[in-house]
Amino acid sequence: MPRDRRDNTGGRGAWPTLVLWLCGAAFALPLVWMVAGSVRPAPGSSAGVLGRAAENYAAVWADPTANFPRYLRNSLLIAGASTLGMVAASAVTAFGLSRLCWRGRDAVFLVLLATLMIPGPVLVAPQYLLMRELGLIGTLAPLWLPAWFGGAFSVFLLRQFFLTIPRDLDEAARLDGCSTFGVFWRVVLPLSKPALASAALFQVVASWNDFLGPLVFLNHRELYTLPLGLQQYQSQHGGTPWNLVMAATTLTVLPVMAIYALTRRWFVEGSGAEGLKE
Amino acid sequence: MRGPAHASDGRTPREVARGLLWASPWLVGFAIFTAVPAVLSLWFSLTDYSLLERPVFVGLxxxxxxxxxxxxxxxxxxxxxxxxxxxxxxxxxxxxxxxxxxxxxxxxxxxxxxxxxxxxxxxxxxxxxxxxxxxxxxxxxxxxxxxxxxxxxxxxxxxxxxxxxxxxxxxxxxxxxxxxxxxxxxxxxxxxxxxxxxxxxxxxxxxxxxxxxxxxxxxxxxxxxxxxxxxxxxxxxxxxxxxxxxxxxxxxxxxxxxxxxxxxxxxxxxxxxxxxxxxxxxxxxxxxxxxxxxxxxxxx
Incomplete structure (x- = not known):
């Protein structure tokens, strides 16, 4: 990390550093309190911190009114199926919108950009009716099937990346006898691994975090995902067992944070910051 | 030398068809999951629709x-x-x-x-x-x-x-x-x-x-x-x-x-x-x- 950046004149002193650290602490605090809340003792428990953690997390896993393992399985299935489809379909579309030259391409791209601005909730009611017509209510399909047609954000991300690959490579491959699909499969995709990984990560997180979709499309408990199932831990027979709620919440937040910790660069570089360069 | 992709500025029906084919995953998805619901939604907004019975047109x-x-x-x-x-x-x-x-x-x-x-x-x-x-x-x-x-x-x-x-x-x-x-x-x-x-x-x-x-x-x-x-x-x-x-x-x-x-x-x-x-x-x-x-x- 270069110590010498932009706005740094004489202000390298102790005060700005202190303010910065306090800000960091403030942003970390809710997560710290979440974990601390998850190891509060259950009523009547006299175990130590680790024992209480074991008790609470085991209670969440085995809770009879909720079904955590089932919710986890559903969340993982949807995340896996939707990510696979999202990356594959978006890559094909992005290739058509970046490395092929055809009349109407820019119009399609403009429509795609415009859909990024449509708030999701606006269309969720008619989408539900559509899924019902298709006989998909009562299954997990409404949450992963649309991903197999790609998504505007992923297409945009991949297209911007594909545009940076030199055209000479396509032409050399064609001279060697590659078909259009060959250029896509043997030239563009292998060179785009970081962008494909970014698109996959964003879809995993978007799918894992989705609340409105599961709320609307999933109509019985066996199908619930974690964000929806989480609500089951609230206020059972009177007072809310906060230690269990926070333990369950921690278990839903942990996977995203783990992915983030391992792949931070892709996330921060892919998010929005890239979207401004054109 | 320009590659085949540029042969005629992409104006031939063949090239347009190829482009549309590659863009088709998103285009089809857009039609099914965005355009159709948007049109349906506009129509339903002019109806009384309880989900159990057919929608009845009620104007504004x-x-x-x-x-x-x-x-x-x-x-x-x-x-x-x-x-x-x-x-x-x-x-x-x-x-x-x-x-x-x-x-x-x-x-x-x-x-x-x-x-x-x-x-x-x-x-x-x-x-x-x-x-x-x-x-x-x-x-x-x-x-x-x-x-x-x-x-x-x-x-x-x-x-x-x-x-x-x-x-x-x-x-x-x-x-x-x-x-x-x-x-x-x-x-x-x-x-x-x-x-x-x-x-x-x-x-x-x-x-x-x-x-x-x-x-x-x-x-x-x-x-x-x-x-x-x-x-x-x-x-x-x-x-x-x-x-x-x-x-x-x-x-x-x-x-x-x-x-x-x-x-x-x-x-x-x-x-x-x-x-x-x-x-x-x-x-x-x-x-x-x-x-x-x-x-x-x-x-x-």
């Missing part, structure tokens, strides 16, 4: 009812108030945080990572965490305030506090704006800062006269996105307050959801969704118009 009756519906009025008021608090608060906070992170101070990398992390937390989980933080009994905030001798407000249980409490919670996920501003600040030429320094500008003056104008396009982009997102506020009030107390946190998105899926009034819900889209569009245009005037003002 849904829209007329919306205009007089006290719940919708409260929801619109709350949504606009939330958007104002969230956009202004979030923009101010991120415009202070991003330059601070770009000063090359010790620990910047770690703080940047921590500030961005909450934007990835599932909204439903964030709602549970803040429900606990705001808990008036033994929640951490209430206990903290009592520890220093202050009395804790009932954050979510008091109609005056509930909406501001949700807006404050929204500041926790300001990290994506911070990341965009950080990237933009790195693009401001160093020489401009040095010139400002030679002219005797202090840190605050440099922030206001160099940093902010230097990253204006990024600010505009983020404000537009923040307006669009904050007008959709849904998961937090649904989970944390159910719109209460006394409708003080009821939002437009909640009304759409409740009418469509709980009250069985699909037509009415679709009409409200269109009104929501129009409000969003109008505010986006307003922001862009204000931005244009601000640019003219600063330049002139």
């Amino acid at each position: 009756a849904n829209y007329r009812e919306l205009a007089a519906d006290p719940v919708v009025r409260a929801a619109t008021r709350n949504t606009l108030a939330y958007a104002a608090m969230a956009v202004v608060g979030g923009t101010a906070l991120s415009l202070v945080l991003a330059p601070l992170l770009e000063r090359g101070l010790r620990g910047s990398g770690l703080v940047r990572a921590i500030v961005f992390a909450p934007t990835l937390a599932p909204p439903a989980s964030a709602a549970m965490v803040w429900l606990w933080l705001y808990n008036p009994g033994d929640g951490p905030l209430a206990r903290g305030l009592r520890a220093v001798g202050a009395s804790s407000p009932n954050f979510l249980g008091d109609a005056r506090w509930a909406l501001p409490s949700l807006a404050f919670m929204g500041l926790w996920s300001v990290g994506s704006a911070v990341v965009v501003y950080s990237a933009a600040i790195r693009g401001v030429p160093r020489a401009v800062y040095e010139a400002a320094e030679v002219d005797g500008a202090g840190p605050v003056s440099r922030w206001w006269h160099v940093t902010i104008p230097g990253i204006a396009p990024a600010v505009l982009f983020n404000v537009v996105m923040a307006v669009i997102w904050s007008l959709q506020l849904f998961a937090a009030p649904l989970i944390m307050t159910r719109g209460g107390p006394a409708l003080s946190t009821h939002t437009v998105s909640m009304s759409v959801y409740l009418n469509a899926f709980v009250y069985g009034r699909m037509g009415y819900a679709c009409a409200l969704a269109w009104v929501q889209l129009l409000i969003t569009l109008a505010l986006t245009i307003l922001v862009l118009a204000l931005a244009r005037r601000a640019v003219v003002y600063r330049a002139g």
Whole structure:
């Protein structure tokens, strides 16, 4: 990390550093309190911190009114199926919108950009009716099937990346006898691994975090995902067992944070910051 | 030599067909999951549709009812108030945080990572965490305030506090704006800062006269996105307050959801969704118009 950046004149002193650290602490605090809340003792428990953690997390896993393992399985299935489809379909579309030259391409791209601005909730009611017509209510399909047609954000991300690959490579491959699909499969995709990984990560997180979709499309408990199932831990027979709620919440937040910790660069570089360069 | 892709500027039917074929995954998905639902929604908004019986055409009756519906009025008021608090608060906070992170101070990398992390937390989980933080009994905030001798407000249980409490919670996920501003600040030429320094500008003056104008396009982009997102506020009030107390946190998105899926009034819900889209569009245009005037003002 270069110590010498932009706005740094004489202000390298102790005060700005202190303010910065306090800000960091403030942003970390809710997560710290979440974990601390998850190891509060259950009523009547006299175990130590680790024992209480074991008790609470085991209670969440085995809770009879909720079904955590089932919710986890559903969340993982949807995340896996939707990510696979999202990356594959978006890559094909992005290739058509970046490395092929055809009349109407820019119009399609403009429509795609415009859909990024449509708030999701606006269309969720008619989408539900559509899924019902298709006989998909009562299954997990409404949450992963649309991903197999790609998504505007992923297409945009991949297209911007594909545009940076030199055209000479396509032409050399064609001279060697590659078909259009060959250029896509043997030239563009292998060179785009970081962008494909970014698109996959964003879809995993978007799918894992989705609340409105599961709320609307999933109509019985066996199908619930974690964000929806989480609500089951609230206020059972009177007072809310906060230690269990926070333990369950921690278990839903942990996977995203783990992915983030391992792949931070892709996330921060892919998010929005890239979207401004054109 | 130009490759086959350029052979005739892509005008031949063959090339157009090939292009459409490659773009077809998204095009087909767009038709099925966006265009068709949009048309259906427009039609349903003109009908009385209970989901159990066929839709009955009622003209603009849904829209007329919306205009007089006290719940919708409260929801619109709350949504606009939330958007104002969230956009202004979030923009101010991120415009202070991003330059601070770009000063090359010790620990910047770690703080940047921590500030961005909450934007990835599932909204439903964030709602549970803040429900606990705001808990008036033994929640951490209430206990903290009592520890220093202050009395804790009932954050979510008091109609005056509930909406501001949700807006404050929204500041926790300001990290994506911070990341965009950080990237933009790195693009401001160093020489401009040095010139400002030679002219005797202090840190605050440099922030206001160099940093902010230097990253204006990024600010505009983020404000537009923040307006669009904050007008959709849904998961937090649904989970944390159910719109209460006394409708003080009821939002437009909640009304759409409740009418469509709980009250069985699909037509009415679709009409409200269109009104929501129009409000969003109008505010986006307003922001862009204000931005244009601000640019003219600063330049002139």
